[in-house]
Amino acid sequence: xxxxxxxxxxxxxxxxxxxxxxxxxxxxxxxxxxxxxxxxxxxxxxxxxxxxxxxxxxxxxxxxxxxxxxxxxxxxxxxxxxxxxxxxxxxxxxxxxxxxxxxxxxxxxxxxxxxxxxxxxxxxxxxxxxxxxxxxxxxxxxxxxxxxxxxxxxxxxxxxxxxxxxxxxxxxxxxxxxxxxxxxxxxxxxxxxxxxxxxxxxxxxxxxxxxxxxxxxxxx
Numbered sequence: 001x002x003x004x005x006x007x008x009x010x011x012x013x014x015x016x017x018x019x020x021x022x023x024x025x026x027x028x029x030x031x032x033x034x035x036x037x038x039x040x041x042x043x044x045x046x047x048x049x050x051x052x053x054x055x056x057x058x059x060x061x062x063x064x065x066x067x068x069x070x071x072x073x074x075x076x077x078x079x080x081x082x083x084x085x086x087x088x089x090x091x092x093x094x095x096x097x098x099x100x101x102x103x104x105x106x107x108x109x110x111x112x113x114x115x116x117x118x119x120x121x122x123x124x125x126x127x128x129x130x131x132x133x134x135x136x137x138x139x140x141x142x143x144x145x146x147x148x149x150x151x152x153x154x155x156x157x158x159x160x161x162x163x164x165x166x167x168x169x170x171x172x173x174x175x176x177x178x179x180x181x182x183x184x185x186x187x188x189x190x191x192x193x194x195x196x197x198x199x200x201x202x203x204x205x206x207x208x209x210x211x212x213x214x215x216x217x218x219x220x
Contacts, residue, residue: 011039
């Protein structure tokens with residue numbers, strides 16, 4: 001990782017797209033197992049992608065939504081993931097049964113939901129539409145959570161054009177990470193290498209600006 005904000009590119013569907021995400025500077029690669037999602041991949045393709053990423057300094061993340069435990073366990077036993085992300089109504093006990101580090105998606109900056117999952121990094125998505133829709137929201141609502149020390153991933157409608165604005169909206173303390181899927185895609189939900197690189201560069205430039213302002217004593 002080249003900055004303090006981790007960059008997660010989610011919904012990768014091929015080895016080519018995964019390697020392009022790595023080349024762009026992604027820190028985490030999300031692989032989607034949600035039935036019916038346009039970004040869903042089968043276990044065979046997921047294994048091929050994960051094996052192709054083994055020699056790269058990137059974290060592989062499995063994404064589930066209200067999946068059966070046997071299905072989750074079977075995938076995690078066969079495929080080398082480092083982290084698991086949950087996007088449904090999973091309980092704290094169900095998430096804590098996972099041996100790997102976890103991310104739990106919640107709708108917006110919901111403090112009550114955040115308190116339900118104390119052991120997970122919280123992915124804050126659109127408050128009403130949920131994940132995978134590419135819809136932005138008022139990211140400023142996350143500032144209080146971040147200020148109180150919660151590990152937060154900002155998501156929902158992020159693009160190369162607005163991710164710097166989102167980072168500015170959450171205040172002087174950076175979030176744990178940012179997450180993008182739709183915002184770096186071209187046709188057929190394929191990842192666009194140019195958009196991915198532009199997204200990463202926008203995040204890193206924003207970090208450089210914050211550091212420069214800190215050194216000069218000027219507001220960011």
